[in-house]
Amino acid sequence: QLQLHESGPGLVKPSETLSLTCTVSGASINSRNYYWGWIRQPPGKGLEWIGSIYYSGSPHYNPSLKSRVTMSMDTSKNQVSLKLSSVTAADTAVYYCAADRTVQLWLFDPWGQGTQVTVSS
Amino acid sequence: EIVMTQSPATLSVSPGERATLSCRASQSVGTNLAWYQQKPGQAPRLLIYGASTRATGIPARFSGSGSGTEFTLAISSLQSEDFALYHCQQYNNWPPLTFGGGTKVEIK
Numbered sequence: 569q570l571q572l573h574e575s576g577p578g579l580v581k582p583s584e585t586l587s588l589t590c591t592v593s594g595a596s597i598n599s600r601n602y603y604w605g606w607i608r609q610p611p612g613k614g615l616e617w618i619g620s621i622y623y624s625g626s627p628h629y630n631p632s633l634k635s636r637v638t639m640s641m642d643t644s645k646n647q648v649s650l651k652l653s654s655v656t657a658a659d660t661a662v663y664y665c666a667a668d669r670t671v672q673l674w675l676f677d678p679w680g681q682g683t684q685v686t687v688s689s
Numbered sequence: 690e691i692v693m694t695q696s697p698a699t700l701s702v703s704p705g706e707r708a709t710l711s712c713r714a715s716q717s718v719g720t721n722l723a724w725y726q727q728k729p730g731q732a733p734r735l736l737i738y739g740a741s742t743r744a745t746g747i748p749a750r751f752s753g754s755g756s757g758t759e760f761t762l763a764i765s766s767l768q769s770e771d772f773a774l775y776h777c778q779q780y781n782n783w784p785p786l787t788f789g790g791g792t793k794v795e796i797k
Binding site: 607613614615616617628629630631632664666672673674675676677678679680681682 | 690721723725731732733734735738744776778780783784785786787788789790791
């Protein structure tokens with residue numbers, strides 16, 4: 569059974585870099601069957617796609633965040649990572665990682681439970 | 690960027706009644722439209738993709754319809770577990786993939 573679990577600091581200071589990890593179990597992140605996506609949900613707002621990464625090729629990023637986002641993969645730990653630089657209060661959100669099956673791209677299922685990140689001094 | 694607009698923001702429905710949720714795209718997305726359900730404190734779950742295809746394990750009381758710019762999610766007879774937040778997502782034109790603001794279905 570495919571499962572995802574996000575982890576990382578719950579509090580980040582303004583102007584610093586947010587770093588999160590998504591640990592995947594039940595599938596290899598090197599699998600041709602999956603992209604891996606990051607999506608966030610600011611308090612009281614809708615979902616925002618941050619980006620998606622595949623085992624080959626370059627990640628795809630939301631243009632609105634592209635200058636600040638880096639996604640990477642650590643195959644030895646079966647983890648996908650997200651870094652978001654120069655954070656502000658607007659980056660406060662629940663951050664989710666999710667699987668995206670290549671047989672039906674750009675749909676997210678399943679999702680991790682999410683991790684709350686607050687940007688505050 | 691395609692903007693997705695969901696209405697209403699909140700829908701009050703009695704158990705056993707039918708609920709109809711709307712999602713509008715700022716330009717045509719064909720049938721590349723998905724719906725997700727999110728219960729309080731939980732992650733979203735894929736309900737519908739291709740505008741009308743139920744995801745694995747989704748009950749038949751959930752149905753999706755529409756194409757182009759207008760889409761509908763119908764829940765034929767609301768059960769207690771269906772009171773939740775519903776999101777639509779387009780995946781026709783990207784980046785970026787975009788979601789609507791959500792519709793909360795609450796108990797009347």
